[in-house]
Amino acid sequence: MMDSARFATGVDVRNACRSGELTDQTSGLAPGFAQANLAILPKDLAFGFLLFCRRNPKPCPILDVTEPGSPVPSTIAPTADLRTDLPRYRIWKYGELVDEPTDLSDYWQDDLVSFVIGCSFTFESALHRAEIPVRHVEQGVNVPMYKTSRVCRPAGIFHGPMVVSMRPLTPANAIAAVQITSRFPDVHGAPIHLGLPHLLGIDDLSKPDFGDAVPVRDDEIPVFWACGVTPQAVAMSVKPPLMITHSPGCMFVSDVLDESLAVG
């Protein structure tokens, strides 16, 4: 167990990753600093992927994109090195998981482009401050995620269904959650749907496609947000020769404050 009090900032977390001290999940570390998903692709796929994200901003909110070959997300963490500053990575070749290293020294190429993508941790932290309980956090499991019948707008070779995450909320908390998450357009923003899961093509909430099921109580409705798994799942379905992502829960921690991603 890490001593989370030692990790006050994004720099603290990244230094511990870089030194090899931190190789585990980042949940709860550097509170207030925005954590993010990572997707790295060769440059020949980068334009299509960027355009796909631009056309689908709710599931694919881009916080930063590097220059080809550069490991520096200069907008959100100019001192970071994406090759070393995450706890753990996943290496995918032709869509198959082949390695989970703690740095990218064996895999880096000069044509790689890194996409840093907003993460729901940012808005969950805002929900927490508003005393809105989030079931999967309470239960210490992963958020339940579902492939939907809603199709993303395609771009280049990239296409696929939108993936959503689900949080059960009372009606009053669902309304407050719409208000709160609307302030965070760069991290999925407002829900895309609430109630009536069958309208999203979800027949059984107890069988998520990713993550863990959580109970929906009688006085709650399911509330659905576009999910950052969408761009990874879509990119992966193309089975590129090389794709690199963060390992689940082992996020990139930026210098940007969660609250600085809020509008209004």
Place this chain on the structure above:
Amino acid sequence: MMDSARFATGVDVRNACRSGELTDQTSGLAPGFAQANLAILPKDLAFGFLLFCRRNPKPCPILDVTEPGSPVPSTIAPTADLRTDLPRYRIWKYGELVDEPTDLSDYWQDDLVSFVIGCSFTFESALHRAEIPVRHVEQGVNVPMYKTSRVCRPAGIFHGPMVVSMRPLTPANAIAAVQITSRFPDVHGAPIHLGLPHLLGIDDLSKPDFGDAVPVRDDEIPVFWACGVTPQAVAMSVKPPLMITHSPGCMFVSDVLDESLAVG
């Protein structure tokens, strides 16, 4: 049928009321100008009623309160005279409807205090601009309203259940409606509830307590806003010697623009 193009502003509508030319509903007149509910009570009940509204701002959003004996809502329409400038009034004595005059010359007293209370017309106009269809407007009927099991915070002799209005919306439109109506805290603001009507003590949506039933389609959820009928219903239940209200649909049209009641 009035020539609605002739009524461009609140002043136009009020002048036509004052001259006796306009004695019918104000829906659609002076588009963009905030319309409002009216409740007039003797001064000895005014403090309790004002405190009740202050403690229950979502159902009872006060836009203006006159000095005792003054018919001038000086904040929202300084040239208006509340005794003549509405199309039609209702006179209640000890809780019984006794008259529906077009002016108050026969009923005015020097101890009367007028409360001008925000109306959902303001946020419905914003929903309309966002192309969110409102069922009861489409169907040309009154919005369905329901007494709920939710109790208002009492003040003095005033107490009672919160009344809500209901609009069926698709999930996506329900989310957008939360965002849009949140900008209008002075006219009921965000919904107080959505989905799961039984949690409000509403067993049958097809049997509203006021207004007209509207269908809720399979791809819609019921969305509930606190309703301006609440303060009138609460005041009426006290059966005061004299209470004056607007006649349903015959609203006071102010000088304030709907959009000026928006925050953010």
